Amino acid sequence: MTLTADPVPTRLLRSSARQSYDPEVDIDWDAPPVDGLWFMQPERLSLYGTPLWDRLTDEQRRELSRHEVASIAGVGLWFELILMQMMVRELYDADPRTARTQYALTEIGDECRHSVMFGRAIERLGVPAYGPVRHVHRLGRGFKTLASGVSGYASILVAEEILDRWQRELMKDERVQPLIRMVSRIHVLEEARHMSFAREQIQDLVPTLSRRSLGWHRTITANTAFFVARSLVNPQVYAAVGLDPREARRQALGNPHYQRTLAWMGERVVGFLDEQGLIGRGQRSTWRRSLLMP
Ligand SMILES: [Fe+2]
Ligand SMILES: [Fe+2]
Numbered sequence: 001m002t003l004t005a006d007p008v009p010t011r012l013l014r015s016s017a018r019q020s021y022d023p024e025v026d027i028d029w030d031a032p033p034v035d036g037l038w039f040m041q042p043e044r045l046s047l048y049g050t051p052l053w054d055r056l057t058d059e060q061r062r063e064l065s066r067h068e069v070a071s072i073a074g075v076g077l078w079f080e081l082i083l084m085q086m087m088v089r090e091l092y093d094a095d096p097r098t099a100r101t102q103y104a105l106t107e108i109g110d111e112c113r114h115s116v117m118f119g120r121a122i123e124r125l126g127v128p129a130y131g132p133v134r135h136v137h138r139l140g141r142g143f144k145t146l147a148s149g150v151s152g153y154a155s156i157l158v159a160e161e162i163l164d165r166w167q168r169e170l171m172k173d174e175r176v177q178p179l180i181r182m183v184s185r186i187h188v189l190e191e192a193r194h195m196s197f198a199r200e201q202i203q204d205l206v207p208t209l210s211r212r213s214l215g216w217h218r219t220i221t222a223n224t225a226f227f228v229a230r231s232l233v234n235p236q237v238y239a240a241v242g243l244d245p246r247e248a249r250r251q252a253l254g255n256p257h258y259q260r261t262l263a264w265m266g267e268r269v270v271g272f273l274d275e276q277g278l279i280g281r282g283q284r285s286t287w288r289r290s291l292l293m294p
Contacts, residue, residue, distance in 0.1 A: 008200045009103035012193045016106045021186040023117035027179070029124065037177045039065040039125070040072075040170055044261050046233045046252035052243060060241045067237035069180060070122045071130040072163070075231050076187075077118040078131050079159040080111045082144040086152050107197060110190045121183050127240070132231035139227060150205045151220035154278055157198040158225045160191050161269035162262075162292065199272065206276050215280065221273065222283035226290040229262055259291055266292025 042061060045068055047053045056064065087108050094101040122129055131137060147155060170176060171184035209217065238248035252258055270293050273279050279287060287293040 262291035
C-alpha cells in the first residue's frame, strides 16, 4: 500500500478537485435583495407560533428572519474558525505525504472560503455580526486551543450536521432570498465531504480509546453540542424587531415548534454518535437540554 492509498481521503481529494466553489466568483454579490422574500424558512424561526410571533406584523417577521439567519451564519463562521485552528494544530505532527493530511489541508481551505462567504453574506444583509454570546465566545477560545481527537471531530460533526439539515431545506425554499439559497447550496455541497471525513475519523479513533478517555470525549462532545445548539440564535436578534430579548429567548426555548426544529436538526448526528458509543447515560441530560435530542 502506498502512503496515499487511504480510500476515504483519496476519494474526498478527487471529489474536491472535481467540485469546489469559489464564492468570490460563483455568487452575484451585487444583486439587490428581492422585495417580499424571506431570509430563512419562517417555520424554522425560533419564535414561530409563539404569542410573541402572533403580535408581529408580516414585515417584522421577515425582518426577524434576516437577523436570525445572520445569527446562525455567524455561529457557523465562529465554529469554522475553531475547527480550522484545531485541524491546523493537529496537522503539525502529521505526515504530509499521506492522503489523510492532504485532505485535511483541503478541508481547511474549504472552511477558509466558507468563512469569507459567510462574512460577506452577513455584511450584505446589513445586520450586526452577532456570533455567540460573550461567555460562549470565551469558552470557544479554550476549546479551540485544547480540543483534539475524537471529541474534536465529534464536535465538528455536530456543528456540520445540524447546519446541513437546516441548509438542505433552506436552499430549496422558493420563498427565500436567492443569495441565501446560493450560499446554502455551496455550503451543503462542500460540507458533505467534511462530514464523511469526520465520521471516518471518529470510527477509526473510538475503538482505540480507553474507558476513561471515552468518558472524557463523551462529556466534551455533549457540552459542545449544548453550547452550539443554544448559541444559534443570539437573543439580540429579537431586539432588532423591538422585542425584549429576555422574554423572546424564554418563549423561543419553550416553543414546541422550535424544540421540534432543533430535534430535527440533531436527529442524524445524534443517531450516529449514539451508534458509535459517544453518548453515554451520564450525558443524556446534557444532550436533551441542547434540544438536539428529544
Ligand atoms: Fe463550512
Ligand atoms: Fe466543514
